[in-house]
Amino acid sequence: MMLEIITPDKVLYNGEVNAVQLPGSKGSFEVLNNHAAIISSLDKGKVRVKDAEGTHFIEISGGIVEVINNKIIVLT
Amino acid sequence: MSNLKETRSRITTVSSTQQITKAMKLVSATKLRKAQMAITQMRPYAEKLQSILGNLSGSIEDASLAKYFEEREVNKVLLVVMTSDRGLCGAFNSNIVKRVKHLLNTKYAHLPKENVTLLFNGKKGGDLLAKLGYPAIMDNREIFQHLEADNVFAFAQSLLDRFTEREFDRVELVYNQFKNAATQIITNEQFLPVDIQAYATEDSSANNDYIFEPSKVEILEELVPRSLKTQVYKALLDSFASEHGARMVAMDKATENAGDLMKALRLAYNQARQAAITTELSEIVGGAAALNG
Numbered sequence: 367m368m369l370e371i372i373t374p375d376k377v378l379y380n381g382e383v384n385a386v387q388l389p390g391s392k393g394s395f396e397v398l399n400n401h402a403a404i405i406s407s408l409d410k411g412k413v414r415v416k417d418a419e420g421t422h423f424i425e426i427s428g429g430i431v432e433v434i435n436n437k438i439i440v441l442t
Numbered sequence: 443m444s445n446l447k448e449t450r451s452r453i454t455t456v457s458s459t460q461q462i463t464k465a466m467k468l469v470s471a472t473k474l475r476k477a478q479m480a481i482t483q484m485r486p487y488a489e490k491l492q493s494i495l496g497n498l499s500g501s502i503e504d505a506s507l508a509k510y511f512e513e514r515e516v517n518k519v520l521l522v523v524m525t526s527d528r529g530l531c532g533a534f535n536s537n538i539v540k541r542v543k544h545l546l547n548t549k550y551a552h553l554p555k556e557n558v559t560l561l562f563n564g565k566k567g568g569d570l571l572a573k574l575g576y577p578a579i580m581d582n583r584e585i586f587q588h589l590e591a592d593n594v595f596a597f598a599q600s601l602l603d604r605f606t607e608r609e610f611d612r613v614e615l616v617y618n619q620f621k622n623a624a625t626q627i628i629t630n631e632q633f634l635p636v637d638i639q640a641y642a643t644e645d646s647s648a649n650n651d652y653i654f655e656p657s658k659v660e661i662l663e664e665l666v667p668r669s670l671k672t673q674v675y676k677a678l679l680d681s682f683a684s685e686h687g688a689r690m691v692a693m694d695k696a697t698e699n700a701g702d703l704m705k706a707l708r709l710a711y712n713q714a715r716q717a718a719i720t721t722e723l724s725e726i727v728g729g730a731a732a733l734n735g
Contacts, residue, residue, distance in 0.1 A: 372486060372487050372490070373487070373591055374483075374484045374487050374488075374591040374672060374675055375480060375483055375484065375590055375591045376483065377483075390655060391655075391656060391660070391664075392655055392656045402651075402653055403651060403652045403653065404652060404653040404654075404655060405494060405497065405498075405652050405653070405654055405655070405661060406653075406654070406655035406656075406661070407655075407656065407660060407661050407664040407665075428664070429664075429668075430491075430494060430661065430664060430665060430668070432490070432494055432652075434652075439490055441487060441490055441491060441494075441668075
């Protein structure tokens with residue numbers, strides 16, 4: 367599935383991932399393949415991204431995530 | 443002879459001016475490209491934000507967002523005036539000044555002076571408009587030197603706070619909208635209170651079965667201020683791109699004019715030089731003839 371993390375002035379991540387853990391405002395949650403469509407607000411924190419190269423952490427300052435049809439878009 | 447020397451020194455002056463205008467044009471062209479890239483960069487963000495908002499707009503009246511939509515009697519107005527930091531960009535700043543004066547003399551003429559506050563982004567605005575005697579906020583003048591999302595969002599948040607704390611009943615943005623490098627559209631748009639119609643579009647959430655977490659309302663409360671801040675960011679980026687577009691065009695014209703001026707001066711110089719040589723020759727010939735005679 368595809369993950370895009372975008373801020374107004376740059377793209378923080380764009381690529382194919384296996385799993386993403388997000389700091390949802392109601393608690394952290396993980397998105398795997400074929401996740402149901404969801405829109406959630408996010409708190410300040412770290413996004414854990416698992417892709418082919420391993421695990422990365424990306425710092426975000428709150429925002430919104432939309433997951434639909436195996437496409438995850440984080441607006442921060 | 444003095445005319446010759448004068449012309450020569452003028453040619454030097456004009457040519458060095460031309461070098462400067464040419465350099466400024468190139469610098470502006472680069473900065474314009476950067477600014478345009480920033481605008482393109484922001485577009486997907488703004489569009490996505492808008493499309494998520496579209497999914498939620500049905501619930502907008504339930505969210506505790508009334509503070510942004512509240513239409514109060516307009517007693518205190520804040521005008522956010524976006525100009526450049528430097529001059530030499532054609533009518534860029536004077537158009538803004540004209541628009542601001544027009545607003546002050548028509549739309550807000552009925553308000554006493556101390557109720558209309560001007561907030562300046564960019565140094566020129568403060569220089570040109572401070573003498574009108576309206577209260578001015580100068581804290582954000584240098585925002586264009588660090589035009590990054592973080593700074594701008596903090597600035598936008600301060601605008602939102604000032605509105606919700608009832609320091610102002612209306613916030614309006616005055617800026618140059620970027621159309622293309624040669625065209626700017628002077629715009630004044632009401633920023634706060636937000637026109638609820640703009641958000642309350644048709645609810646398209648029926649198409650997608652989204653789970654909303656924590657709830658539609660809470661997401662909206664996060665989303666709407668974010669979209670408002672993006673609007674400020676967009677206005678600032680537009681103004682920045684417009685500035686460099688305007689300067690590029692102005693400097694291009696100036697370079698061209700300097701070229702024309704140089705041509706005319708060279709012609710005058712050569713004519714004067716030829717005339718001087720002719721006089722000198724005829725003097726020599728005349729002198730020789732007098733000796734022989």
